[in-house]
Amino acid sequence: MLDLKGIGENIRRLRIENNYSQEELASKLYVSRQAISSWEIAKTIPTIDNIVMLKDIFNINIDDLLLISKDISENVDNYFKYHSRDYIILMILNNEFKFNLIDNFYRLSNDERLVVLKNILSKRIKGYSIYDFNNILSIEERMYINKLSRRNK
Secondary structure, X not given: OOOHHHHHHHHHHHHHHOOOOHHHHXXXXXXXXXXXXXXXXXXXXXXXXHHHHHHHHHOXXXXXXXXXXXXXXXXXXXXXXXXXXXXXXXXXXXXXXXXXXXXXXHHOOXXXXXXXXHHHHOOOOOOOOHHHHHHHOOHHHHHHHHHHHHHOO
16 A cells, blocks of 8 residues: 555655755656645655656655655664654554554554554454553553443453
8 A cells, every 4th residue: 555645745855855846846747836736745646657757856766756665674763754644553553564563652642542552452453462562551541441441341
C-alpha cells in the first residue's frame, strides 16, 4: 500500500530542497502547476511517466521518491519522518509494520497510543500483549486499559 499523503509531502519537500517553485517543476514535467499542487496535497498521484521524470529531476531512486523502504528496522527514524501519521497507524492496525512497536511506542501521540492499546487488547494487533507495554504506559493509559478490560468482561 502506498502512502499517498506521505508521497505528496515528499514531493513538496524535494521540490523545495531543490529550489523549484511549483510552476518551475510543472514546466520541467510538462504538466500544470495545479497538477503539482494536487500531488503535494495527495489529491492525485503522478503518472508513472512523471514518477520516472521526478526521480531524474531530484536525482533519487523511485523507492525513495515513493517512500518504499526495504528495511524499515534500519531506518525507523525516516519511516516516521516521511510517512503520514494516518499511514503509520493504518500499517500498525493491519499488522504490516516492520519495526518493534514497544521500542517505538513513544513516537505515537496520546490518541494514537490509545488506539493501538485498544487494538492490542482486542487482539487485532498480533504479536503483542498489553503486558508487554506495562513499563512504558502512563497512568492515564493504565486507567484506559482497566476501563476497557472491565467493559469486555
